[in-house]
Amino acid sequence: MFPVSQNNNMAQAYDRSITVFSPEGHLYQVDYASKIIEKGSPAVAITYKDGIIIVADKKIFSSLIIPESVEKVFKIDQHVWIACSGLIGDGRRLVDFARQIAQENKTYYDDPIEIETLVKKVASIVQYYTQYGGARPFGVSIITAGIDTLGKHIYETEPSGATTAYKAVAIGQNRPKLLAHLEKNYKPNMSFDDALKLAIKTITLNLEPKQKLEADNIEVINITEDERKAIVPQDKYSKLIWINWSWSIMGKILKPIKNPKTYGAKAAKELRENKTFNDLHQTYKILNKVDKKNEQTNYFKNQLNLMIGRARLRTRFEKNPVLLKDIQKHMEKIIAANMFQSALSNAEKSKVILKVMTDINKLPDSKVLDYIKDVENWYRKHK
DSSP: OOOGGGOHHHHHHTTSOTTOOOTTSOOHHHHHHHHHHHTSOOEEEEEETTEEEEEEEOOOOOTTSOGGGOOOEEEEETTEEEEEEEOHHHHHHHHHHHHHHHHHHHHHHSSOOOHHHHHHHHHHHHHHTTTSTTSOOOOEEEEEEEEETTEEEEEEEOTTSOEEEESEEEESTTHHHHHHHHHHHOOTTOOHHHHHHHHHHHHHTTSOTTOOOOGGGEEEEEEOSSGGGOBOOGGGTHHHHHHHHHHHHHHHHHTTOSOHHHHOHHHHHHHHTTOOTTHHHHHHHHHHHSOTTOHHHHHHHHHHHHHHHHHHHHHHHTTOHHHHHHHHHHHHHHHHHHHTOTTSOHHHHHHHHHHHHHHHHHSOHHHHHHHHHHHHHHHHHTO
16 A cells, blocks of 8 residues: 555545545545534534533624524424534535424324434535545534423434534534533522523633624524424623623733732633623622722722623613613713713723713603713713
């Protein structure tokens, strides 16, 4: 046998046919299909106490794209869904196969198909395309998640046709990093809220440094025995995304600190570990105890205070998105004007904004906009 591993020209000859193994034991076209998946936006599935949650990132970078037109998660039957990463066109083909298999089972046996049976039949189709010439492998990895008489199931199917069952899994870009986070933070019998927080946090680990996760850019599916309510409405997770983003910003602020003991090591740890929304208050209390004269510590305290204020506003007005949008628009103008008040220190500027937010929360909805406009007009007169 020729030493092909040392000869690029000979090695390349083995990647032109799907049916020929290389001397190293590779089917190169299958390996290349896996590389496509590494470029795909991620999807995460997690089993929790009452069901399975799927969160998929649609990876929408243009405001011209209509988010609803981009599909990452597909309904196969009342009790089973599939999430894709890689070539979504290939994924749709497998979804069609899966739907047909599920319908045939229902017709023949008058019973919903078992998840493992469905997974193995779809995987057999995927494997077929790695064994015969004249076709290429599927450039997609899929998560099949569902509930049947045997319990809750999550399976991953790879381009090779291999299948693996998981308690929690991630596919797509940065998969090893996302899996490591799941391994570290997954707990059996989690609540729905905890599973949703973990899934969203896992998805955010794949974001670019300046990228922000938007509620319109993800799909969230909650598979339970109540099959009618699988699609999770956006208001259930939009606040979690915003809070997660706020934590990530604070984590980046804290990351460069050379002496965390001086600036509140416990606070830094709280922020970096992405604690729940209520821990904002606890973190503020911790910062309040350490090095009160330090300007950097006070800056963090003020930022946390502003985050708490914004979170309260968002929580109160999230059911009135039109009013919330108007409030945010005017608040941005007030914040911008406040930054140019040279007579005030940074701490005093933060207190002014926090007082405005506190006053807004005390007012009835009908008077909120008038109050904000009055504050905005005051800043215009006192430039």
